[in-house]
Amino acid sequence: MPYPSTYPPPPNGPGYCPRCLEVVIWATTVNRRALAVDPERDPKGNQAVRQDATGRWLVRQLTRERPVPEHDEHLHMPHVATCKVPAPPKPRRPAAPRHRRGVRPNPRWGR
Numbered sequence: 001m002p003y004p005s006t007y008p009p010p011p012n013g014p015g016y017c018p019r020c021l022e023v024v025i026w027a028t029t030v031n032r033r034a035l036a037v038d039p040e041r042d043p044k045g046n047q048a049v050r051q052d053a054t055g056r057w058l059v060r061q062l063t064r065e066r067p068v069p070e071h072d073e074h075l076h077m078p079h080v081a082t083c084k085v086p087a088p089p090k091p092r093r094p095a096a097p098r099h100r101r102g103v104r105p106n107p108r109w110g111r
């Protein structure tokens with residue numbers, strides 16, 4: 001990439017949920033997205049969380065192929081499952097203005 005990204009890096013490590021302000025751990029998924037998990041380990045959770053050698057928090061969803069935490073992974077709940085503040089409703093697209101939708105066939109186009 002020729003230019004550095006203008007976006008701030010995603011949060012990583014202990015932080016707060018932006019909705020309910022509870023303490024969470026921001027971890028990075030395999031798709032390099034930030035995911036908030038509850039800070040306490042929870043054997044019922046489905047997110048395997050570990051810290052790499054540089055202290056970065058990484059999270060992996062348990063899959064059928066790798067259904068148990070491995071090495072230094074610990075299970076956590078994803079915070080979205082326990083967040084007390086419901087997700088904001090998705091913004092609805094305003095109804096399209098009822099202008100012309102299609103084009104009347106032109107009889108001269110036939111044949």
Ligand SMILES: [Zn+2]
Nearest residue numbers: 017019020083
């Ligand atoms: Zn929350």
